[in-house]
Structures are given as structure tokens and as C-alpha cells.
Amino acid sequence: MIVITAPTGNIGGHLLPLLLESAPARGEELRVIVRDAARLTDAVRERVEVITGSHGDPEVVDRAFEGADAVFWLVPPDASLTPEDAYSGFTRPAAKALVAHGVGHVVGVSALGRGTPVADRAGLVTASHAMDDLIAGTGVAYRALANPSFFENVLEEAGSLREKGVFTDAVDADRRVPLVAVADIAAVAADLLLDRTWTGSDSVPVLGPQDLSPDDLARIMTEQLGRPVRYERQPLDELYDTLVGYRLNEAFAQGIVDMKRAKNEGLDAGVARTPATATPTTFEQWCAQTLKPAVLSDLSDLS
Structure with missing residues (x-):
């Protein structure tokens, strides 16, 4: 069982x-x-x-x-x-x-x-x-x-991608990490x-097939969505204020901020990618199968 x-x-x-x-x-x-x-x-x-x-x-x-x-x-x-x-x-x-x-x-x-x-x-x-x-x-x-x-975290940005062609996170634009x-x-x-x-x-x-930076994600999303996408880095103090504004527990909000800070300081970089730790789905594949319909479907509804 x-x-x-x-x-x-x-x-x-x-x-x-x-x-x-x-x-x-x-x-x-x-x-x-x-x-x-x-x-x-x-x-x-x-x-x-x-x-x-x-x-x-x-x-x-x-x-x-x-x-x-x-x-x-x-x-x-x-x-x-x-x-x-x-x-x-x-x-x-x-x-x-x-x-x-x-x-x-x-x-x-x-x-x-x-x-x-x-x-x-x-x-x-x-x-x-x-x-x-x-x-x-x-x-x-x-x-x-x-x-x-x-990858699915990007879906939280579907509205911003649809309306402004922008997604945000709190890490350096050129920091490559597993996804x-x-x-x-x-x-x-x-x-x-x-x-x-x-x-x-x-x-x-469980490391995915390759390390990618926010700039890499923006480039791939631009290619897959057929429209310009750019990355904007959100300051950590602004992220905290936003989360608390959504009525998150203050300690939980700080936990998210601390996690983001740690990721930008190498939290996810300590494990080598090998055939045993890599997984097959690429960000390009995921964008085509999941993100593109989520972002573009509403655009077609409005046309």
C-alpha cells in the first residue's frame, strides 16, 4: 500500500x-x-x-x-x-x-x-x-x-508576461542555477x-537538464512566446513588503526572503549534475507545452 x-x-x-x-x-x-x-x-x-x-x-x-x-x-x-x-x-x-x-x-x-x-x-x-x-x-x-x-514558479508571472512582457525574481540576472x-x-x-x-x-x-539564469529564461521565453520578455530583479526589502501586504505571516515572509537571499549566495550550487541527478524536461519544452498556452490563451480570447 x-x-x-x-x-x-x-x-x-x-x-x-x-x-x-x-x-x-x-x-x-x-x-x-x-x-x-x-x-x-x-x-x-x-x-x-x-x-x-x-x-x-x-x-x-x-x-x-x-x-x-x-x-x-x-x-x-x-x-x-x-x-x-x-x-x-x-x-x-x-x-x-x-x-x-x-x-x-x-x-x-x-x-x-x-x-x-x-x-x-x-x-x-x-x-x-x-x-x-x-x-x-x-x-x-x-x-x-x-x-x-x-519551472512552474514562472506561471505565477503569467499575467505580467501577458500584459508587460516582464517577470521578476530576487536573484542576479546572470546567476545560473538548476531548475x-x-x-x-x-x-x-x-x-x-x-x-x-x-x-x-x-x-x-533532482536538478533538471541544465543551469539557467533569469537572463537565459528571458531569452528562451522570448523565443517560445514570440514576443519580447525581460527580467526585472526585485529588491529583497520590496519583496518582503509585498508579501506582508498579502497578509502572509511575517516570519513566513521573512523565510521566503531568506531563501531567495540564500539562493543568490549559492544555496543550489553544491551538487554536481550527473546522469543520476539530471532530469529530462528542458525549459524550452516546458514553455511550449505549459507556459505558452497559459500566457497566450487569454490574448487570443481578447482578439
């Missing part, structure tokens, strides 16, 4: 179909924890066991982990909380349930940067690493998917969940 948390999210939405395709042939049953079961299609609900509720709820994870062999763990960060409460606080009930039910394997979504000079002052990333330690401390076999930033598609993260998670011959606790870097 494999339990999937956040099955309708960015990563879970790619992971669940992969497991539905492969798990039955291996004799694996699937169980999902979801707040709103209506977000699952009828076809999916017919093939999985559904536990309704939050996977931060002790009663929910206690029911969900009974009889489970493996768990896919993803914390949906709650910006109304401090980073510690959003990650480790949310995960503590699950950690207790893992022990109580003797779950053998957990694959978690985490971040790059462990062991780097800035790892202990990297905001949300530091909090995610503490969550990893909490899960590993239960004695389960644990693999933390150590991810850089996602990855969420579909590729899901594929790595599926492989680990289905082949549980691994033991102990470790991280699994």
Missing part, C-alpha cells in the same frame, strides 16, 4: 497518474489523502482508497498510514504560520503515525542546499531540512527529493515508491 499526500497538487497531480499506470501490475494498492475528494475524477476515485482531510491532522494520518508500506510526503506550506510550524509542526503527527504503524519507506519533497555555507539561514529551505530530519528520526527509510526552484519541471520530480518519486529496495536516509537531488 502506497499513500499519496497532496494528490491534486503540482507534483501529486503528476505522480498519481504514474502510480495508477504502474502500481496495479506490481500488486500495489494506492491510498490518497485529500481535503476535497471532488477534485479527484470519478475514474481515479474508483481506483484508489480516499481518506478525506488534512494530512496535518493526527486522526487523518493515523487512519491513512494503517497498513501502509510507503508514503509520499509533501507539505503544502501554510503562509499563515511560521516556517517551523508550516513544515515540522505540520509533519509531527505524521511522524508519530509512521512509527505507530511501522511504515517502512517515505519519499518526501524537500530542497537543495543541505551542507552548504548558507543552509542554516535559508528560510523555508532550512525549515524543510528540519522536516527531513524529523522524518528520518522516526527510523523509516527516507529519501528527501532535494529540489531547486520549479526543474514538477513532472520530472514526480517521475523520480514514482520510481522510488515502486522500487523500495533502498534503505537508510539520504537525499536525492
